[in-house]
Amino acid sequence: MTEPPREEPVRPAGPAPEPGPGEVWDPGPGYGRVAPREPRVPDPLAVAVGNASLLGAGYLIAGRRALFWVAAVVTVSLLWLTYSTAETWCELLVVLWWAAVVGHGWWLARRHPTAGPRRGQRLLALALTVPVLAAAGWVRFDAHGVEDEVADARADGDCGAAVAAQDGVAFRHRLVAAPLAARGDAVVEACERLDAAGAYLSSGLTGDLDALETGFRRLGAVLGESGNERTVRATLDRFLGRLPTDDGCVTVTLADWLRKHAPGPGDLTGPASATAARITPRALMDCADGFMGTEDWPDAREHYRRLLDEYPDDTHADAARKGARKAGLAIELDRVTELVAAADGPGSGYCREPAKYSLAPAYRKGRTRAVFVGDTEYTDKLPEAWRTDTAHAALVVCTGEAEAGDVVETCQYRDHNGHIGSVRFNKLAVRVKGYALRTGKLVVDRTVQLGGESCPGVLGYFDALPSRMAVTPSNGDVRDAFGPVVGR
Template sequence: MTRPPDGEPEYPKYPEHPEHPEYPEAEYPGPDWPPPVPREPRDPDPLAVAVGNASLLGAGYLIMGRRGLFWVAAAVTASLLWLTYTTAGTWCELLVVLWWAAVVAHGWWLARRNPAAGPRRGQRVLALALALPVLVSAGWLRFDAHEIEDAVAGARERGDCADAAAAQDGVGFRHRLTAAPVVARGDTVIEACERLDTAAGELNVGLNGDLDSLESGFGRLGAVLGESGNERTVAATLDRFLAGLPTDDGCLTVRIADWLRDRETGPKALTAPAFATSARIAPGALMECGDALMTDEEWANARDRYQRLLDEHPDDGHADKARKGIRKADLAIQLGRVRELVAAADGMSTGYCEKPAKYSAAPAYRKGKSRAVFVGDTEYTDKLPEGWRADTPDAALVVCTGGTEAGDVVETCQYQDHRGNIGSVRFNKLAVPVKAYALRTGKLVIDRKVQMGGESCPGLLRYFDELPSRMAVTPSKADVRDAFGPVVGR
């Protein structure tokens, strides 16, 4: 069959359905169709094909009418772009560039092989219309990705993770598809900032006294610092933590300051600021902690804090207050010890009477004007006037008294017992061993026996069983006062 002048093939018309009986409908062979005519490739313009393929969309192959190559190129391009998106590797971008160059060269070469190849304006306009938007968009997105990367890097240089995160938030899927390695560098910065946020949270927990959290936080800072470019962000995180010191609790601050001072492991960029901060906050914290412990009556611990302040920071402005605090704590410790011993003294060989102690703030012992604390056997000292007594801090003496003994004979009297027999009964003074200690020094100032007189030879003598040969007088309050007066200088 020949092609007519207009270029279209001539096909036979459909034969009409036969009406002759010799052609039953079921046996009608149908029209005699000619074999299909294959579509011939278009006459290509090599430049248009190359430009079309430069879009990485396989448009050049479509211009040539090579649909199979178009789908193969599209599949390979999509695979390479997805690989670049998921791995963010520079080598993947290199593969994309090589593939781009390959499809451009292959399209040019394939089009040049066609005998009818030549310039065609329509194809060039179409190829340019397809390739130009793709290439311009890809170039603009890569430029924008680099701008975002520069903003993130600048924020990191300033130590500002918040600004870095705000800049990286501008990254979208389009940037990751066209400039994955560039975007990945920003992701690395944000990942480091997230780790620093975790470290900052642990350090803040450490401000409440959890030293394990401090250790973990500093460990994270060291790990991030070990990665190049993070020096400023790590320093900013550390500075924010250190700016939270001292805390409102002096004793807690002392613990943290000690931990910072004793931390010897880790990069110098972390240990040096920590040590400097410890030196800055320790004196005030030790003073504040000592005062708080004094309020809680933990005298020994308070004294330890004041003494540490003097030992470790002798030239600090708190030194004079620390000395006064030590003096006050010492007195409180002495007073506590004296009170404990006085409370335990129920005889001449117990408590204060056994182990006398001093209270340096007690009044000086002066005869005639000293008041005393009476301990031991207080059967008779309880009858002494209130003006002779004082509580432990205000007393000048601690007077220890033992049990009564028979003193000097006062009088001997005759009595008739229940059987009618006459017998003699001697009446003795009551002798009491006494030791008095000057409370200010804890030294013994009086060691003797006092004897109390009293009523003797009563008209009616009460006794059990046999008439006793010796009995003690019955002292009055005046007799007790007269006996003990010389002890306290009265």
């Protein structure tokens, strides 16, 4: 059996002692070596408290440097994981790690045979751990306060206040209370999406229905996420509060879309439909008045009539009724004017398709003023007092081409060859139809005959002597012929 090596006594460093009488001084092989430090005796409570700081201070107190560095790496990794993911399960891992290092430090220190209370170690552990835990607690308390401010602002529908409160979140909050900070970030992100939706809604105020649809679709997406009801409603209310617009026709377009096409849950369609119903009557009136100003009579009448049909009891109903009548009269006048201008004979324009103008003066015998259309060779010679424009006429007189009428007399003339021949002179027969402009009904249907000068002393003609010629009516003859037509 091999004998174990003997331990040489370790002598203290310094000058060697003087040898006694008769002795030979021998310092031995261990002379000059420094005595090793006694192993640190840990206090289990101090080690556990030191490790509670998550700084690995307990391992340093126990003299375990390797464990200190391992604990530091794990702690930093877990904190970074929590910061980057902001998930609650990461915080649970940190708590479990905290409990593990505290328990492990206590167990490790208890294994030392001489472990026991050490006041200095406990004071050191408390000096390291208490500030760390106090700071972490204060930061989490502050993070909860910020979260409450953000939540209150969102509950009030105030995105601006929510964003301002979340601006108070710093790196320390995201490191120590990452999930709390992340919830505030989610609110800010929802508010940013609502801002974008609001921008689309603002573009829709110009009549851009595609932008309006996009804005409502984005509102619906945010509303689908729990907790955003008030902020979505606030965004919607801001948009609806800008209605009606300055352009009545644009407002009508927007109101129609809001009532029929606004997508999303009832939280969106209800207020939108209510606003549409509120603004539509006035918008219809404004739009119709605008069309009246540009003389777009059909569109004006359409909007007046729609107001009367959909909102018969509205305060604008009387004005709309008057406007519809005025627009209708303007449409009639435009139609009559167009037909009169197109009438170049009995079979065209107004003469073929008579129409009424309800505001025209009533046709009565007396001093009726008329519009003469068709062949106006002779009617152009009538007095100005008999004629007027379409807007003030009571009668539209359609005249055809003059034909041979009754024979007035027969006269003898010598032709170019010296032969004598007879020439009959006829009155001018003109077919006349008169329509009462107020009703568009036929009130005159006769053939008038124009008398005039016959058998002139000198007869002008071409080629052979004609057998029949028309009389030459004077302005008086024209008046006499057409006077009964217009009641003169």
